[in-house]
C-alpha cells in the first residue's frame with residue numbers, strides 16, 4: 001500500500017515537472033520568435049564571435065547579447081526589457097557621444113535600449129536569452145558569504161582604479177563605462193568573476209584592462225560588485 005502511494009506521488013511529481021519544463025521550452029521558442037520580429041539583432045550581436053578589430057567595436061550600436069544567459073540575472077532582464085534604464089551614461093561607445101562644450105567636453109544625447117516589451121513578452125525573451133551561455137564559464141564559484149568590504153573597496157578604488165571608468169555610486173565615478181552601483185541586481189557574480197579575470201575573452205578589443213590579480217582578489221571584487229544594489 002505504502003509503495004503504491006509512493007509510486008502515485010512519483011508519477012504526479014514527474015507529470016508536474018514535465019509540464020513545467022514543457023512550458024519553459026515553449027516560452028524560449030516564443031522568446032526567440034520575438035527577438036527576431038522585434039529586430040533586436042539590428043542593434044545587438046545575438047551570435048558570436050565578438051568583434052575582432054577596434055574599428056568594429058567603435059561601430060557598435062549596442063552591447064553584445066550572445067552570452068546574455070551567463071551574464072545577467074533573469075529577474076533583472078524581465079524588468080529591463082519592459083522598461084529599459086540607462087546603464088552606460090555616455091552610450092555604448094562613449095567616444096562617439098562626446099562633444100566639445102563651451103568649457104569642457106559634454107556627453108551628447110544618449111538614448112537607452114528601445115525594447116519595450118509587455119510582461120509576458122519580457123518573460124519569454126528573458127527565458128530565451130538565458131539559454132545563450134558562454135560554455136567555458138564556471139558556475140557556483142562566487143558564494144554569498146561574508147567578505148572584507150574594506151579590503152575589496154581598496155582594491156576597487158585606490159589600487160586598481162576601477163572607479164576611473166565605472167560609477168560605483170550614483171553620483172561618483174567614471175561615466176565612460178557601465179555603471180556598477182546597481183550591478184548586484186543585474187549581473188551574475190560568476191560571470192563578473194570570469195569577466196574580470198579576462199575581459200578580452202568576451203570582447204577581444206575592449207579597453208577594460210586585464211589585471212594580474214590572485215583569484216582571491218578577483219573574488220573580493222566580484223563579491224563587492226554583487227553587493228552593489
Ligand code: HEC
Nearest residue numbers: 038039040043061062063085086087088092112113114115
Ligand atoms: C535601436 C537599437 C536597439 C534595439 C532594436 C534593441 N536594443 Fe537593447 N540596447 C540598446 C542600447 C543602445 C543598449 C545600451 C543601453 C545602456 O547601456 O545604457 C541596449 C541594452 C540592452 C541590454 C543590456 C545589455 C548590457 O550588456 O548592458 C539588453 C539585455 C538588451 N538591450 C536587450 C534587447 C532586446 C531583447 C531587444 C529586442 C527586444 C533590444 N535590446 C533591442 C539598443 C537597442
Ligand code: HEC
Nearest residue numbers: 063092160161162164165177178192206207208209211221
Ligand atoms: C579604462 C577603463 C576601465 C577600467 C579602469 C576598468 N574597466 Fe571595467 N569595463 C570597461 C569597459 C570598456 C567595459 C565594457 C563596456 C561595455 O560592455 O559596454 C567594462 C566592463 C566591466 C564590467 C561589466 C559591466 C556590464 O554591465 O557589462 C564589470 C563588472 C567591470 N567592468 C568591472 C571592473 C572592475 C572591477 C575594474 C577594476 C579592477 C574595472 N572594471 C576597471 C572599462 C574599464
